Amino acid sequence: IDSNKSSPISIYNECVSRQKHYLKKESCKGSPCLNKGKCVENNYGISCKCLAGYSGQYCQQTTRSFSGNGWAWFPALEVNENSHLSLEFLTLKQDGLLLYNGPITTPGAKNVIVSDFISLELLNGYPRLLIDFGSGTLELIINTKNILNDGEWHHIDIYWNAEMVQMIVDNCITGNIFSSNYDQTSKFNHSNCYTKGMAPPFNELLNVNTPLQIGGCYDINFNPSIYKWEVIPNRKGFVGCIRNIFHNRKLYDLAQPGFSKNSLPGCPSIEALCSDKTQNLLIKENSVCIADMFKARHECLPGYTGSTCSTPTIAITLTPYSYIKYSLSFEPDPYHTCIQLRFRTREKSRELFRINDQYSRTYMVLEIRNQKLLVRYNLNIAKQEEVIVALNEIKVDDGQWHTVNVNRYGSAVSIKLDGGEDRRYNETFLLHSNYWLFVDKLEGVYAGGR
Numbered sequence: 001i002d003s004n005k006s007s008p009i010s011i012y013n014e015c016v017s018r019q020k021h022y023l024k025k026e027s028c029k030g031s032p033c034l035n036k037g038k039c040v041e042n043n044y045g046i047s048c049k050c051l052a053g054y055s056g057q058y059c060q061q062t063t064r065s066f067s068g069n070g071w072a073w074f075p076a077l078e079v080n081e082n083s084h085l086s087l088e089f090l091t092l093k094q095d096g097l098l099l100y101n102g103p104i105t106t107p108g109a110k111n112v113i114v115s116d117f118i119s120l121e122l123l124n125g126y127p128r129l130l131i132d133f134g135s136g137t138l139e140l141i142i143n144t145k146n147i148l149n150d151g152e153w154h155h156i157d158i159y160w161n162a163e164m165v166q167m168i169v170d171n172c173i174t175g176n177i178f179s180s181n182y183d184q185t186s187k188f189n190h191s192n193c194y195t196k197g198m199a200p201p202f203n204e205l206l207n208v209n210t211p212l213q214i215g216g217c218y219d220i221n222f223n224p225s226i227y228k229w230e231v232i233p234n235r236k237g238f239v240g241c242i243r244n245i246f247h248n249r250k251l252y253d254l255a256q257p258g259f260s261k262n263s264l265p266g267c268p269s270i271e272a273l274c275s276d277k278t279q280n281l282l283i284k285e286n287s288v289c290i291a292d293m294f295k296a297r298h299e300c301l302p303g304y305t306g307s308t309c310s311t312p313t314i315a316i317t318l319t320p321y322s323y324i325k326y327s328l329s330f331e332p333d334p335y336h337t338c339i340q341l342r343f344r345t346r347e348k349s350r351e352l353f354r355i356n357d358q359y360s361r362t363y364m365v366l367e368i369r370n371q372k373l374l375v376r377y378n379l380n381i382a383k384q385e386e387v388i389v390a391l392n393e394i395k396v397d398d399g400q401w402h403t404v405n406v407n408r409y410g411s412a413v414s415i416k417l418d419g420g421e422d423r424r425y426n427e428t429f430l431l432h433s434n435y436w437l438f439v440d441k442l443e444g445v446y447a448g449g450r
Contacts, residue, residue: 034059034253044398047418053266057419061255063243063267066215068096070237070262072254073211077101077118077247081205085158085247090292091240094125094149097216098238101208106223113226116207119233120156125149127156129167130233134207136200137230140167145174145192151293159429162204166196171409177335177435188410188435214242215263241267249425269293286310302342302403318448326445334436337364337408344401351449358440366406371395375406375415379434387430389415393423410435
């Protein structure tokens with residue numbers, strides 16, 4: 001509604017969004033590329049060529065900064081039976097609202113009261129989640145190993161369905177894994193990075209219909225007591241930067257909020273650090289600056305290497321029965337695995353990359369199967385419990401260069417192709433008793449099969 005002034009409205013939404021099915025082929029019709037990005041279409045899908053300062057599959061602005069007395073409005077979280085919400089933030093302040101989606105105004109006497117809401121904030125430096133499906137408020141707090149207002153980027157994942165809500169900080173890299181020896185099942189103490197709780201019955205969906213507010217709240221004579229919440233959100237404004245807000249594989253574009261105050265696109269504090277000559281950072285054309293509030297470094301883009309990121313990486317052609325075996329000069333982290341590679345092929349099925357332990361009992365394999373990309377893995381040394389995470393909606397045997405990223409934290413694995421959004425991203429979130437993958441440095445790393 002454009003009334004030449006701010007006019008918050010609410011619409012009661014009874015529709016339920018099921019798991020997304022991609023029935024239509026990707027097309028440049030409708031201008032899917034944002035922020036003046038250029039859409040390129042081929043037989044297997046689309047890609048966006050972005051202007052400087054924008055990234056993501058559709059040229060989104062991924063980052064926004066806040067000064068403590070502002071906010072920014074974006075489209076509400078979609079109603080879904082199974083949801084995954086994630087974001088990253090950095091700050092030096094111990095209190096501040098990261099996001100809120102729920103009632104904004106006090107309803108009129110004849111209005112239907114929709115009390116559903118979700119709130120994520122920092123409280124004394126620790127993450128606090130409040131979520132209410134309309135039948136009671138669940139509060140989750142994680143007493144992390146260190147407080148999160150340390151000026152570094154931190155990642156928070158929130159998963160919920162009709163009954164269970166889970167929150168994870170920094171992929172649980174601070175969790176403690178105990179194992180008496182290599183052949184026994186490990187035990188994982190994740191109390192400092194993970195928590196879960198049951199949503200109060202009997203409502204089963206988070207039904208929000210107002211703007212998603214980032215970095216703070218715009219109060220319009222708001223009286224929370226009307227909603228009979230058991231726990232009230234802390235609406236103190238956030239000071240710092242928020243980036244990479246994903247909800248169910250959709251990356252939010254933070255460039256142009258519907259309504260905002262004292263909020264800017266980007267993160268000026270780290271952008272200044274990236275351009276500070278005293279940091280001895282040589283600006284490299286084929287690189288991206290990775291920075292927090294205290295330090296910065298440049299990382300080469302896929303396809304380039306060298307100290308100045310000016311040397312193209314060397315592509316190797318593999319025939320149907322050829323492969324490459326690598327010997328690693330470092331000790332791989334048994335909890336965290338990160339694989340990135342670029343490939344192009346016309347083959348409909350082919351193994352791309354493999355890592356395994358000394359006896360191939362635990363492993364992770366990236367492969368093309370029936371034109372589709374997937375990663376399969378087993379972390380149980382005693383028996384076969386293979387898990388498959390696939391991208392079933394994209395064909396990759398088009399002869400074009402593709403970049404794939406696979407990340408494993410314990411038993412949770414994600415796969416991302418060419419920007420990693422919508423049909424180009426998939427994940428499994430599992431917390432069970434197997435978290436180790438001890439890669440054989442000399443005999444356990446292969447490219448192209450074996």
